[in-house]
Amino acid sequence: MIDFIQEHSWVILIILNYIIAISAVITVVLKNINPTKTVSYIIVLVFFPFLGILIYYLFGQEYRKNKIFSRKHVLNQSTIKAINDELELDSEEIQKVDDYLEGKVKLVKLLYDNKSSPLTLCNDVDLLVNGDEKFKHLLKDLQAAKNHIHLEYYVIREGQIWNKLLDVLCEKASEGVKVRLAYDDVGSKLSSRSKKRLKECEIEHFPFMPVLFSKFTGKMNYRNHRKIAVIDGEVAYVGGVNIADEYVNEYNHSFWRDTHLRLVGEAVNSLQISFFTTWHFVSDQKLKISSSYFPKIDCEGNVAVQIAASGPDTDWAYIMEAIFTAITTAEDYVYITTPYFVPNDQMIMALQVASKSGVDVKLIIPKESDSWVVKHATNSYLEHLLDAGVEVYRYTKGFVHAKTMVVDDIFSTIGTSNMDYRSFNINFEVNAFIYNEEKSKMLKKQFIEDLKNSEAIDPERWGNRPKVSKLKESYCRLWSPLI
Template identity: 60%
Template sequence: MEFVRNHIWQILIVLNYIIALSAVATILHKKLNPTKALSYIIGLLALPFLGLIVYYLFGQEYRKTKIFNRKNVLNQSVVKKIQDTLELDTKTISAVEDLLDQKSKLIPLLYNNEKSKLTINNDVTLIKNGDAKFKLLFKDVKEAKHHIHLEYFVIKDDEIGSKLLNLLCKKANEGIEVRMAIDDVGSSISSKMKQKLQDSGVKMKPFMPVLFSKFTGKMNYRDHRKIVVIDGAIGYVGGINVSDNYVNANNKRYWRDTHMRIVGEAVKSLQILFFTTWDFVSNEELKISKIYFPEHNCKENIPLQIAASGPDTDWSNIMEAIFVAITNAENHVYITTPYFIPNSEIVTALQVTARSNIKVKIIVPKTSDSWIAEHATNSYLEMLLEAGVEVYTYTKGFIHAKTMVVDGVFSTIGTTNMDYRSFNINFEVNALIYNEGISAQLTKFFNDDLNDCEQLDLKSWQKRSRQTKLIEAIARLMAPLL
């Protein structure tokens, strides 16, 4: 024991490198991206203890090991029948493909990746900013007849959050089923409100609680989705969380965001996605009945797919869809994102597309809500400007919308940022919409936002100080941890 006490640090260092070398062997065996693999190997070998901690929290590849099993939901007979009913005939698919031209590659891509099926019978309402979203959402919640399902990254019991939570309590007291899956890191609800929710019969479960939990090692993998399903008939998805930050009547800083309300067949896909999450967080024996999937007969026929991705999926579904949409553009690509910290595939796609005389425009915040994210984003802009991409910085406030429009026929709205975290770490969901009318509305949103932007000039941007560029480079290295 005296030898151990006298040589404790030497022993710990030896143990550190034994574990580190084991981790290096694991990294090499997994055949990761060379740059990513080398970064972790250098960290493990050059930073004793700290390198192990970083790798344990951020470096493990859960996409292959599966954080949770969705088969309990997907194998249920009701869900299988619902998925079968979403199959389209050849004639219908051909009509959509004629509209989309090369963009039609997205349809089989998402189906082959994750069995995400194209739905046609949908009515879509685009929502600009939180004030409009909550007005619609509160009305739909008040009119709920059977169930209300919510899955959010951020829910707070501030002014707007308390209004929603109190309304959910009221509906639960009326006998309506209310289920809430909230991210344990992003959300903040007081003990008093939690007790009120429980007493009212609201079922609320945290997604991957990180304190004193077996999932602490996966604390970096968060549920970034924003989903609401009401009576299986109405669905919401987009960038707007439940917090006063998103309501401009209450928020000191103007917050620009985009969301969407869906009525139709695509709500079934959102419902199935919610149930896979609920099955994971609740640990209860889940029996799904047909009442959660009512028939729809919408007046509109807007084709769309619900795409989900996360550490539980075999492929980076949403990132791949964005990549294909960009590389198959023939006229223009308009992107709005609050965090632009992309992987090399997306950077290359944007550069090649812009250099092919296709108009590529990107809106990012001039001032972010994260100092590190802002500098990491800025580190990528020069290489885009050099390729001919038009970059605009939003000056009116903070732009949190996550949208893309391609050639006026394809658009996407969802929770996915154009960054490493959304592509590889978080659980995300996007709606991919194949419709000229919706694309035109989103294009108008984009052009309106350009009126509140400053366009970057390459020569001026290159004149940033060496100190600024160094800070950006350091922030960029930290991108996987953001």
């Protein structure tokens, strides 16, 4: 028997592989998910023995249904309930918002179903263009911290900006400020020296979903893509800028174009709650959340903001749904900037219909991507948009990493979510949705400025691009639901 197994081991392994693969195919089909994604999984499982099962294991689990972690411990705490109850608007206030938002109230109500995304009316909002401006403000706010500092980042890498931040964090910790840091184990590269110093400074730090070989896992798992900073419960930051020298043009050898937000006001509470849900998961601490984390804020601003967090821990894909609603209800224009454009069918349809309905739809993407597969997958979608009248521009000054959208001079969003399947369905993301004419016009002005450093794609020339390019695009598009 042993001799038979040894002689036919390869055949036995192949049979076992296809027994598991067929079971997985049946499971995928019964889920009734997106047909494109279903076909992609079937192709991988059938034509790539062993590798296909690994890819399905890493990608194919429906974590939104199974819930990677529970948010109940945080959301059920009396302090959090009191904050959410205080922020909840009554019918009279909602009517005022309806009049103010000029028809965009559908968006508010969509997110309002998510109890952790209340619409906040009392906020000051600063639009921060590029990492240099973000870190100038962030370092100043960190140095002024009196009670606590909460940081949650996808990327933290060794370098000059990290060293500056670490010096400030250790200084504040020595003064008695409570510093907590959550970082993604795949996106971040913290050296043993940095971890040792964090420990010596008594800064609590935990990785998000640690993996054994982060260098080899790439994106083949569910990651925390958020970039959140909360200082004393009074000031918060959110947007596209991570903690690494490449995000700071002062230290970078090539130009990096990004956008971030500084918030003061009621919206800080939502980002604070989002941080605590992550902290509860990464630290496994049953932290008692006190009112000191949610101080009363005297806010002079009147910018309406909703914070939407989305990921495998939420019941619905809130960020994707909000962006979809904003596009489909647009009347004048939709201007989008994204570094990674690998959209699902719903988003493509929304952009096409908006453009064909007379809405001015413009899209800025990088000319050069940091991923060969993503670049060609992105290109495979552009012809369908161009045919529908969408104007597509490729940023040429450097790499554009901003994740923004502005609609009709009244609505804008800045956050961590890209316009791709991974951000909409797999990663943990957070976006600020802003309902304000002044801020929307500021973002529109920046978009127009970025157009000056971008080249427009000519629809006719694009349609006549080499067949070899189209073949690469079609191949990479097959993988688009998985990348």
